[in-house]
Amino acid sequence: MAMIRGYPENMRKSIENVNKTRSKRLDQIIPDLTLAERKEVLDGFHPDYNPKFKRNITWGQNKGDNVPNEVVDVLEAYPMVNPDDIDLSQIDFDVNVLIVGAGGAGTSAALWSKYAGVPKEEILLATKLRLGDCNTVMAQGGIQAADRPDDSPIIHYLDAIGGGHFENNPKLVNALVADGPKIIKWHKDLGMMYDCNEDGSLVQNPGGGTSRNRMHCAKDYTGMEIFRTLKDEIINLEIPYLEFSPAVELITDETGRVAGTVLYNIETKQYFVVRAKTTILTTGGFGRLHVAGFPTTNHYGATMDGVVMAYRAGAKLRDLDATQFHPTGAAFPEQIVGLLITEKVRSLGGQVLGKDGEQLCYPLEPRDVEASSIIKCCTSTDNYIETPTQMRGVWLDSPLIEEIKGKGTILNNLSAMYRMMNRFDIDITEDPILVYPTLHYQNGGIEHDENCYTSIKGLLAAGEISGGVHGKNRLMGNSLLEINVFGRRAGMTAAKEFRKKSTVGKLSLTHVHKSIKALDALNLKDKRYSPTILPEYRSDAVRARLVQLYEESL
């Protein structure tokens, strides 16, 4: 296969069409869809609306909810640890505030519980991989906040709730948008390098489904800039954290309230018992469960562990029927299939094109609508481009950005994208990017209120693990905002709880035993175990020869 500047010859033919139509498309506007038209393309092509990818939950609080098969798989699964193997009488960590999951929401929660008066010795941050192995660092495009004079939190509210199909929890949306400017202010005080215009004002871009330009960004490393600064503060303030130590089960007391967790060191394979007055779950979403067989933009540990543990303890879930597929995942080259091509490419003017080089749809629809339009093109027309490994995709016309905004725009604003494609010989200032939707975000999750209280005492939740903020579909830039807003609120709520006199009772895993009983009653054909902790990517040849040795023999 002859490659010419990163693309095979046959794909080059279609790129010629893209180049030919570019000047004509410069001012061409494809109208966005009406609510009725949106519904039609969603019903027809979005995986959420395809019954074959889903089934009903068969036990627990949300019995009867129709959610992706992969979600049911982890909920209808036995505990990874046998509760009888855990000795709860020996407490390894005794703290006031335990935060499980050290991504954006978890680190915000840790910082704000400290700011709000919890001494650092009373905080513990535990995480599956390293501090910062999370989806936050991979968020590229931006964070929404309505701070410009011609914008307002009210307009932000409307954008967010319309994007979520009016199914969001209004109180949570209110909290999200009203805290937005506060969060940006906090970040500025910490010294985050948000992009600025020459007059000192903050750069603000549009996003899919937003009616104002309110996307604040730091090149296309926005999440990374936010996270590495929060991490820097965690270390400066000497807040204790444990890496490579995911939680595998919550601990409850005789009243049913959450009283801590069992952590498991994935390197030494020992467990630790943590007693905590408040447990904040910030373990993120389910990208690595590969819902509907899609590749994902998510980090290695995004396996929905927190939802599983909370469900066993009796937490109520919501909106898990809604999965976000990002419209533009990389479809070529094979090495990076499914990785994120940020929405910022479209914010800055990039258009979505078929094989013929003509626009397919308004480039800044809400994500579910945009993704469905692309799936439609690739599955019900022949206007798609096929790669040598039979992936189908459509073009994202990145060179158009520099036609509109001038030379150098891509290197200055999309340096991560430029670098990633350039590693495979593709120059996105010269050639378009082949894209196809990719699994991106867990829209639903654990139900909580505006102060992050869940339906169980002692348990708070914040971030992608939670449901209600985004309804059935999240808009670009509202997740980086969410993790900060609700991470902060969770931290402050934990500090409030810290000052109360109440204590937790006797530690138990009764809820796990109860879950096992409920699962036994289902007579499951396949015996599965969860939480998943890490996905399995070893080759079949290796897995066929795996064998378990007795630990003592080594």
Place this chain on the structure above:
Amino acid sequence: MAKAKPKTKTENSTPMVKIFIMGAAHEVPASLTIMKAIEYAGFKITRGSGCRAGFCGACGTIYRKEGDYRIYAALACQTQVEDGMVLTQLPFVPAPKARYNVDELQPNASAMLKYYPEVARCLSCNACSKVCPQEIKVMDYVQYSLQGQIKKAADESFDCVQCGLCAIRCPAEIPQYHVGMLARRLHGKYNLKAPENLEHRVKEIEDGVYTEAFSELMKLSKADLKKRYTERDFIDQKKA
């Protein structure tokens, strides 16, 4: 020693390459990234895999190629395997981060030297820049830090994913990626100040300017809310 190999479908249909993972030879499909090749070979990675997309710096990898004395560096998730690669991952770098309070500092060389006096030991050998998988001019930003040119240090180091390979290669034992972090925070805090409209909006919200409008919105029926949504104006974007 002859070793029988189980044949798999993949091996028959795709071209394979031979790579050496920590010295041991493995045949893997030529199209894989280093990370996927390590997994294909049978390793379940715990350290050395994070975001899998080039942003987290967990998968710093060094390798040599046959017949070439040079040490190459890459992010395992962003680099395709090559025949004859001899590789290992370096997912952790012992490099202590200074504790500081940015509120008490100024964006100048003294702040940099106070917390990272070792930057003065830089020999300008440029080994750090050569090893950087992000192709950052690491040595240049270390020099800018030493010179108190905080803006230049912050801008040059901005794309750093903190994998730490630079710190491992440095003969002057400088933790470059922490130095860049401090420079960026000083620049972001003191040179790029928060604009007035931001402070103004924060105050408006704290003063309850929007409280009433919010409670009205929340009282709307779904039909009325949909109407408000579809009728909202777009002022920044071209929209048909």
Place this chain on the structure above:
Amino acid sequence: MVQYSYFPGCNLKTNAKGFEKSAVAVSKKLNAELVEIPNWNCCGTVHTMTSDNLMKRIAPVRVLSRSRKHIEELEDSPNEVATLCSMCNSTLKIVNKEVKVDEDKLSKINYQLEEDEETYAEDMEVKHFLEILRDSVGYKNIAKKVIKELKGIKVVPYYGCMLLHPEEAKIDDEEMPSVLEYLMESLGAEVIFSPLFKFCCGSYHIVDDETIVDSQVSKILQDVRVKGANAMVVACPLCAYNLDYQQKKLIKQTGEKNPIPIFYFSQLMAIAMGEPIEINHFEDHQIDPRKLLKELKLEG
């Protein structure tokens, strides 16, 4: 406009900002513009320059190579890198001469610079700005640009060690230097000779034993006062630091009533040529020169 590839050195960006800003300003007036190398690194002076340690010569050779590249972007630029700091000047000059006479040394260093495409071809000269003023601009041309003669300034030129030693790095006669004298005269100042013009200021002992510096500085200043001068002119950020900072400390201890402001030569040039006073960063000085300038009506 003749442009020079200019190497600042770390001091010029930190505690000698007024030196740099005033020098750059007057350089433009004199058709000898100092244009900063965009990506310069440390000259290497903080490393020990033992003659067999090639690793520590990479920094200065890289500077020469980057400066050579920089020249390609400049107007009418000679193959010269201009310096202000006498330490940097000394290091760069010494290493430049070393590698010019020792091909083996240069090829080993170049081998390390090869991958960065920054090998050095021995085609640069290192010039202190004072040399450029003396040899390329000329005192006459400097005098022509003076709009405010420095009447009433009685100044002792102080060279320190680095401008006159060692042989490979000196910019003037080590026993009878004259560049600062002629320069000051062309600005209209009264030059006063002190035999301690190269008596060591104490140098880096400032970081380990201040008492050595105190003793040196008080002797130098004592002579300046005895000779009836009211100012000193220097070309080295370290000399300036020691003479200025330690003088302030000594005055506190002794109650001395006659402070001697320390000027960089370029600051006096900027004043004589009518540049705005702010560029001199006099607020960074411990002995504020603005008091003297005000008395002599030279400040505005």
